[in-house]
Amino acid sequence: VISASRYAERLERARAAAAENGVAALLLGPGADLRYLTGYAAVLLERLTMLVLPADGQATLIAPALEAMAATESPAGAAGLVEIVGWNETDDPHRLAAELVERSSGSGRLLVDDRLWAMHVLALQRGLPARAFGLATEVLADLRMVKDAEEIDLLRQAAHAADRVIDQVAAGRLVGRTEAEVSREIGRRLTDEGHDTTEFAIVAAGPNAASPHHAAGDRRIGPGEAVVLDIGGLLGGYCSDTTRTIWVGGGDGGGEPEPEFVAVYDLVQRAQAEATEAVRPGVSCEEIDSVARRVIVAGGYGERFIHRVGHGIGLEAHEEPYLVAGSRRTLAEGVTFSIEPGIYLPGRFGVRIEDIVACSARGADVLNVSSRDLRVVAG
Ligand code: ZN
Ligand code: ZN
Ligand code: ZN
Numbered sequence: 001v002i003s004a005s006r007y008a009e010r011l012e013r014a015r016a017a018a019a020e021n022g023v024a025a026l027l028l029g030p031g032a033d034l035r036y037l038t039g040y041a042a043v044l045l046e047r048l049t050m051l052v053l054p055a056d057g058q059a060t061l062i063a064p065a066l067e068a069m070a071a072t073e074s075p076a077g078a079a080g081l082v083e084i085v086g087w088n089e090t091d092d093p094h095r096l097a098a099e100l101v102e103r104s105s106g107s108g109r110l111l112v113d114d115r116l117w118a119m120h121v122l123a124l125q126r127g128l129p130a131r132a133f134g135l136a137t138e139v140l141a142d143l144r145m146v147k148d149a150e151e152i153d154l155l156r157q158a159a160h161a162a163d164r165v166i167d168q169v170a171a172g173r174l175v176g177r178t179e180a181e182v183s184r185e186i187g188r189r190l191t192d193e194g195h196d197t198t199e200f201a202i203v204a205a206g207p208n209a210a211s212p213h214h215a216a217g218d219r220r221i222g223p224g225e226a227v228v229l230d231i232g233g234l235l236g237g238y239c240s241d242t243t244r245t246i247w248v249g250g251g252d253g254g255g256e257p258e259p260e261f262v263a264v265y266d267l268v269q270r271a272q273a274e275a276t277e278a279v280r281p282g283v284s285c286e287e288i289d290s291v292a293r294r295v296i297v298a299g300g301y302g303e304r305f306i307h308r309v310g311h312g313i314g315l316e317a318h319e320e321p322y323l324v325a326g327s328r329r330t331l332a333e334g335v336t337f338s339i340e341p342g343i344y345l346p347g348r349f350g351v352r353i354e355d356i357v358a359c360s361a362r363g364a365d366v367l368n369v370s371s372r373d374l375r376v377v378a379g
Pocket of ligand 1: 212213
């Protein structure tokens with residue numbers, strides 16, 4: 001659980017970062033930025049809920065009257081860190097936000113969260129025609145990237161729960177069931193193991209495994225094929241995201257995987273391990289990507305590694321930093337992200353192995369604990 005004092009610290013750091021960047025105020029709708037600063041998991045509605053956080057003044061949470069109680073009970077609301085202002089059905093909430101901005105802050109820029117609906121952004125811009133707008137990522141990404149001990153603990157709990165589900169599914173029946181059936185089973189198991197919600201459960205069998213974000217469908221899993229399982233959900237507000245690729249033996253397909261699958265699996269596993277070993281404070285994000293990519297290129301499959309090696313994770317499944325060529329962001333203690341190289345052979349199979357790691361002073365603290373070795377299951 002995240003304590004109220006954390007929210008106070010985060011609000012203070014966000015204010016300081018805003019002031020440093022010539023920003024008058026942050027305007028944040030429902031989403032990860034709002035949850036990060038206040039703990040308020042506001043519902044996303046056409047009615048405006050918005051934190052107005054001036055660099056130099058009182059933080060105000062504007063909420064529709066029917067949501068005001070929930071806002072008041074949020075961690076930052078209950079701790080008195082934000083003032084709750086409810087608005088009624090016939091009020092103009094965008095004007096209310098504009099008035100709060102004009103009342104409390106200088107002439108600097110206004111930053112909105114990057115998921116704020118266009119209808120809200122345009123209404124705010126009409127109400128504040130002299131202001132320049134930008135994205136709150138500019139000041140919040142650096143704060144959100146570095147996780148504190150409580151956040152890493154939640155990410156570890158989520159990772160371990162997802163690991164248990166992978167182990168359960170790999171040990172269960174697969175042959176003859178559709179991808180969609182197995183995907184629904186994963187969803188149930190994630191919540192049984194402590195997740196609040198399942199966000200995704202990719203089950204990609206046979207040639208479907210060559211599509212990294214394949215949507216589980218009607219294809220029945222057969223003996224003698226690879227299955228990619230990429231699963232994740234939310235636990236205590238924090239995300240899990242792990243991938244394992246297993247070989248389903250059994251039936252007439254025989255036990256042993258085809259030789260090229262074994263070679264590709266070995267390459268992905270080595271790329272994943274070497275990228276993990278390269279993690280330490282001060283290393284650039286693009287370097288982690290290139291460590292994995294060098295292994296796969298040397299193995300002759302560079303063209304088939306068709307995505308970045310990883311992404312930051314926390315309140316959102318994908319967030320800064322992105323581990324991709326061209327990213328000069330550097331790792332620091334507390335930064336959490338995925339390492340998930342993959343090789344995809346269209347029409348045949350795919351292999352991906354994904355762990356969540358936290359950068360620590362000693363290197364990578366790998367949050368996932370399920371085996372990364374090739375599992376040949378009876379299915
Ligand atoms: Zn993905
Ligand atoms: Zn994933
Ligand atoms: Zn991922």
